[in-house]
Amino acid sequence: MGLYEKDLQPRVANVNAMLKVPVTQELFDALVSLTFNAGEKNLANSDLIKKLNAGNYQAMPSEFIRWVYTSKKKSLGLQIRRIKEMVSFAVPYIKK
Incomplete structure (x- = not known):
């Protein structure tokens, strides 16, 4: 197992433990990120x-x-990353 996988596993487990509602794979991946x-x-x-677990996916x-x-301070890199994550998990909802 590589370093990335070792770093990723606890985050995946923690996100799974936080969630009380079903999410798309894209939203799950964005949360892990x-x-x-x-x-x-x-x-x-x-x-x-809190909003996600209340079922407020639109938020x-x-x-x-x-x-x-x-x-x-606002980070341009983080802004770009968050926008990419939002687009990634919004696409399955747009396709419906």
């Missing part, structure tokens, strides 16, 4: 997870875009 920046504890206590884009700060 978000844990790399936000940390599991921050994500577990976030409005994003996800606006909640994801809030996670773009590093050292209290």
Whole structure:
């Protein structure tokens, strides 16, 4: 097992433990990606997870875009990453 897989496994397990509602694979992947920046504890206590677990899937884009700060400053790299994640998990809903 490579370093990436070792780093990924606990995050996957933590996201699985946080979720109380079904999500698409794309949304799950975006949540796992978000844990790399936000940390599991921050994500577990976030409005994003609370809204998601309440079934408010429509709030996800606006909640994801809030996670773009590093050292209290907006990061262009994180903004781009969050937008890509939002597009990725929104596409299956748009296709329906």
